Amino acid sequence: MTEGDSALRSQIDTGPAVSATPVGTILLIGTWFGIVAGLTEGVGLLLFQRINWAQWGRLMHVSKEVLWISPLVDLFFFLIVTLLVWLLSRFSQRIPAIRLLVFVLMFLTIYDWLTLTNRLYHRACVILALGVSVAFTRWIAKKEAASITFWKRSTPWLFAVFLLSLSAIQGGKWAHERIAVAKLPAVSQSTPNVLVIVLDTLRADHLSSYGYSRATSPEIDRIASQGVLFENAIAPCSWSLPSHASLLTGRPPSQHGMQNVQPMPWWGWRKNGLGGFPTLGEVLKHRGYRTGAFSANRVYFTRNVGLGRGFIHFEDYFDSVGDSFVRTLYGREFARLYLNRTEKSKVTRALRYMRLESWLDKDSEGSGDFGGAYGVRKRASAVNQELLQWIDRDRRHPFFAFLNYLDVHFSYGGPQDFPKPDWDRRTTIDEYDAGLKYVDDYTGRLLRELEQRGLARNTIVIITSDHGESLGGHGLTYHGAALYRELIQVPLIISYPPQIPSGLRVKPPVSNTAIAATIMDLLGAGDQAVFPGPSLSALWKSPKVQSWPDPISELAKTDIIVPSDRVVEGKIPIATNGWMRSLVTPQWHLIAHEKFGYQLYNWADDPDESRNLIGTSEGRATALRLAAQFDAWTKAP
Numbered sequence: 272m273t274e275g276d277s278a279l280r281s282q283i284d285t286g287p288a289v290s291a292t293p294v295g296t297i298l299l300i301g302t303w304f305g306i307v308a309g310l311t312e313g314v315g316l317l318l319f320q321r322i323n324w325a326q327w328g329r330l331m332h333v334s335k336e337v338l339w340i341s342p343l344v345d346l347f348f349f350l351i352v353t354l355l356v357w358l359l360s361r362f363s364q365r366i367p368a369i370r371l372l373v374f375v376l377m378f379l380t381i382y383d384w385l386t387l388t389n390r391l392y393h394r395a396c397v398i399l400a401l402g403v404s405v406a407f408t409r410w411i412a413k414k415e416a417a418s419i420t421f422w423k424r425s426t427p428w429l430f431a432v433f434l435l436s437l438s439a440i441q442g443g444k445w446a447h448e449r450i451a452v453a454k455l456p457a458v459s460q461s462t463p464n465v466l467v468i469v470l471d472t473l474r475a476d477h478l479s480s481y482g483y484s485r486a487t488s489p490e491i492d493r494i495a496s497q498g499v500l501f502e503n504a505i506a507p508c509s510w511s512l513p514s515h516a517s518l519l520t521g522r523p524p525s526q527h528g529m530q531n532v533q534p535m536p537w538w539g540w541r542k543n544g545l546g547g548f549p550t551l552g553e554v555l556k557h558r559g560y561r562t563g564a565f566s567a568n569r570v571y572f573t574r575n576v577g578l579g580r581g582f583i584h585f586e587d588y589f590d591s592v593g594d595s596f597v598r599t600l601y602g603r604e605f606a607r608l609y610l611n612r613t614e615k616s617k618v619t620r621a622l623r624y625m626r627l628e629s630w631l632d633k634d635s636e637g638s639g640d641f642g643g644a645y646g647v648r649k650r651a652s653a654v655n656q657e658l659l660q661w662i663d664r665d666r667r668h669p670f671f672a673f674l675n676y677l678d679v680h681f682s683y684g685g686p687q688d689f690p691k692p693d694w695d696r697r698t699t700i701d702e703y704d705a706g707l708k709y710v711d712d713y714t715g716r717l718l719r720e721l722e723q724r725g726l727a728r729n730t731i732v733i734i735t736s737d738h739g740e741s742l743g744g745h746g747l748t749y750h751g752a753a754l755y756r757e758l759i760q761v762p763l764i765i766s767y768p769p770q771i772p773s774g775l776r777v778k779p780p781v782s783n784t785a786i787a788a789t790i791m792d793l794l795g796a797g798d799q800a801v802f803p804g805p806s807l808s809a810l811w812k813s814p815k816v817q818s819w820p821d822p823i824s825e826l827a828k829t830d831i832i833v834p835s836d837r838v839v840e841g842k843i844p845i846a847t848n849g850w851m852r853s854l855v856t857p858q859w860h861l862i863a864h865e866k867f868g869y870q871l872y873n874w875a876d877d878p879d880e881s882r883n884l885i886g887t888s889e890g891r892a893t894a895l896r897l898a899a900q901f902d903a904w905t906k907a908p
């Protein structure tokens with residue numbers, strides 16, 4: 272930094288006294304640099320997100336909207352810098368305003384471009400950017416008049432490119448949706464809407480209706496009392512991406528193939544993603560549904576990872592000013608420097624004073640789990656707002672809406688401005704439960720909004736989760752590392768008063784991959800060829816059904832486990848060493864590991880799964896008997 276500083280100082284010191292530069296010229300230069308830096312940044316962020324795909328879990332993500340958001344943010348930021356330089360030049364006539372401005376803006380532009388690669392140390396970016404700006408400023412100094420003419424001629428064109436990208440991207444999205452909706456086949460007015468709510472990371476045993484001692488879920492309990500509650504619903508995997516892919520295709524992870532993050536094909540996802548299987552969105556769209564996804568999990572339930580197929584409308588990134596800002600390069604820098612300060616720091620207090628406290632509400636996107644910068648959290652209140660606005664735009668077609676609320680997910684506790692429950696003494700579990708209380712409240716609010724619109728009675732409501740959370744069980748903290756019961760037992764509640772009895776509780780273990788087939792069954796399609804199911808309706812139509820396929824969960828070998836869960840490596844079998852599989856029967860839970868063999872728990876007597884029975888002769892015999900189901904499973908078509 273010293274080398275660059277001294278070079279600049281020597282230029283300023285030895286430069287001749289200059290007359291005041293017109294503010295118009297100064298603003299022109301600021302605009303030129305802002306748009307050039309931002310347009311290149313937008314393209315670069317998209318490009319390097321694709322190139323750095325192996326680091327997906329640690330990245331801050333973007334979609335094509337960044338092509339107009341980055342220029343807008345850079346333009347705004349660069350114009351502020353420009354005005355500061357102009358003020359400085361007014362203060363001292365000896366400061367060569369144009370050269371100083373070109374130096375500063377060139378530095379900001381080059382630093383921006385180097386940083387977005389995500390491959391260089393910050394310090395290296397600073398030094399390189401300083402070197403380039405010193406050289407460029409020297410070069411410009413010799414051709415100042417010609418450069419000003421160039422900036423004057425090219426800035427209107429650049430501005431046109433910026434406006435074109437803004438209108439092409441936003442207009443293109445609008446037109447695409449309008450055309451897709453116009454093409455929908457007409458359906459009868461009485462066709463029910465379908466609302467699937469995924470409360471990401473919610474283990475079933477923390478809901479009051481699943482026997483928890485705290486009143487964490489009065490709203491969800493009320494919905495359960497109007498429908499059927501599956502006491503032992505099992506998620507197909509213990510982390511978001513494979514589980515969401517299963518919810519959408521009705522297939523287990525080994526069939527749809529999305530067991531880990533896959534690099535996006537250069538020209539976007541096509542129908543051959545997800546094993547080529549149809550998605551719930553696609554099937555419902557063909558039946559005349561407007562389909563929409565509203566995701567707060569911007570790492571693993573997004574269009575970028577290949578889960579957008581079948582959704583006419585998808586809201587993941589850029590849902591607010593704060594979110595749009597932190598996805599640009601200088602927004603990320605701002606988050607890195609200022610959004611991780613302590614509660615008492617001046618920056619945090621200033622942000623609160625400016626009513627920007629929602630920016631302090633941290634998401635784990637952007638390497639938060641790994642100790643890096645954090646994204647701005649998208650709360651259930653925002654997800655609800657997006658959904659209701661979308662519903663209100665068009666009432667001619669029934670809707671299929673798929674929601675992901677991330678409020679139970681780390682970091683726990685719910686938003687700071689939401690009242691803390693009485694039990695909350697700030698322990699991990701207190702905070703986890705507080706996040707649940709918040710999202711429960713907003714689930715209730717959403718359903719009341721639907722009631723006010725006269726839509727509630729004609730809407731199939733399904734509440735579930737993609738996986739649970741360890742919260743200390745088996746020495747683990749988060750999820751995605753193993754398949755213990757706390758990681759795969761999730762809530763499953765289906766409410767549709769015209770067809771489903773109220774207040775029913777179903778005991779046999781079921782897989783929530785059956786949700787897709789169950790929806791089709793409720794709509795009268797009963798199309799088992801599309802989604803294998805079987806539909807869960809048999810369990811509420813004749814509650815005495817005793818035999819049901821035992822749910823299987825799968826977890827592929829993975830490297831994306833957060834450091835605090837990785838510490839158990841070598842102590843218990845986890846997925847960093849090999850794939851895992853699990854089978855839940857009404858009494859047993861068998862867990863298989865590629866390298867470490869079986870674990871067996873009698874979960875009916877030992878719900879915490881503290882006694883591994885594989886060492887007993889009875890346990891070994893039971894495990895071998897149950898393991899035959901895995902073989903049948905892998906041979907299934």
Ligand SMILES: [Zn+2]
Pocket residue numbers: 471472510511512568737738
């Ligand atoms: Zn998840």
